[in-house]
Amino acid sequence: MSGATAHGSHTVIERRRRHTLFFLEWANGQRPVHLDTDIDMTRILEHREAARADGLRYSYVTYLLHAAGRALARHPEANAVMAPGWPSAWRAPRIVRFRSVTAKLALDRPVDGQRVVLSALVPRLERASLREIQEQVDRYRGQEAADLPEFKGVRMLGRLPLPLGRAAFGAALRDARKRPGVFGTVSVSSLGQGAVDGFHSAGGTAVTLCAGRIAQRPVVRADGTIEAAPVMRLGLTFDHRVVDGAAAAALLTDLHDTMEAFDDGSGGHVPAAHTRGADRDHGAGRGLAGSPR
Structure with missing residues (x-):
């Protein structure tokens, strides 16, 4: 529904996007700080x-999810959330930490002919295999993903009157202990399918991971030589109310090292070229080509 004015036109926010509006209103209380690193994706x-x-076909975001689950299990202080109700003059701030890692994966999917953002949950990442994660990703990327039972709540929010929808969204997040089953414990988003080198967003969790495209860039090897390698920029946004900078930097370093020295835990053969991956330093450079996700 739209209407013209003397100064242009305006468009009423579609019901299908109301859950995004409610999320942005809720996430406004975060205190986001942004970090980023370059990851050599050769391995x-x-x-x-x-x-x-x-x-077998694995998407790049599946590798990121696999590494994120392992890294967050080693950094439990970042697998957490600020409990609702703070700041308050009468209530002390409280942080709730979670034992298991659940990703909230942002998906760009069509709903009734309109592109919207859907958030899909991928649980138990700290122990899920690469294949198990890929099966979940494939399920959510199907053409009929918006009709899955997991998105029933999103569809309901779009049907409710605006005040009721906003109230229902807030009620679903009121109990921080139930947050993993509603909102996940870490947010993951990728825009690497386009000419996006890097970006940052705050996904409502203590840590949000943002993956850009993979592009050929110059890297400096341990022996000082320079060569082209496939590099992905990874952004990490953390809620400073929950995590401090040094802890967030340690997590991002762990993610960087885990992905560059990738091991799926299967014990399979690793090509000889892989043995160089863990101690590479990246040089600056402009990407030459994008890569499909």
């Missing part, structure tokens, strides 16, 4: 190509 790309030869 992951080689693993991906070897898997394809065996008839």
Whole structure:
């Protein structure tokens, strides 16, 4: 529904996007700080190509989810959330930490012909295999993803009158202990399918991971030589109310090292070229080509 004015036109926010509006209103209380790093994806790309030869297809975001689950299990202080009700003159701030890692994966999906953002939950990342994670990702990326039972709440929010929808959204997040089953414990988003080198967003969790495209960039090897390598910029946004800068930097460093020295835990053969991956330093450079996700 739209209408013209003397100065242009305006458009009423579609019901299908109201859950995004409610989320942004709620997340406004966060105190986001942004970090980023460059990750040499050579080892992951080689693993991906070897898997394809065996008839398996893994998306890049699946590798990120796999690494995030392991890294957050080693940094439990970042797998947490600020409990609702603070700041308050009468209530002390309280942080709730979670034992398991659940990703809230942002998806760009069509709903009734309109592109909207849906948030899909991928649970138990600290122990899920690469194949198990990929099966979840494939389920959510199907053409009929918006009709899945998991998104029943989103569809309901779009049907409710605006005040009731806002109240229902807030009620679903009121109990911080139930947050993983509603909102996840870490947010993950990727815009690497386009010409996006890097970006930052605050996903409502203590940590949000943002992946840009993979592009050929110059990297400096341990012996001082420079060569082109597939590099992905990874952004990490943390809620400073929950996590301090040093802890967030340690988590991002762990993620960087885990992805560059990727190991799926299967005990399979690692090509000789992989042995160089863990101690590479990245040089500055402009991406030459994007890569499909």
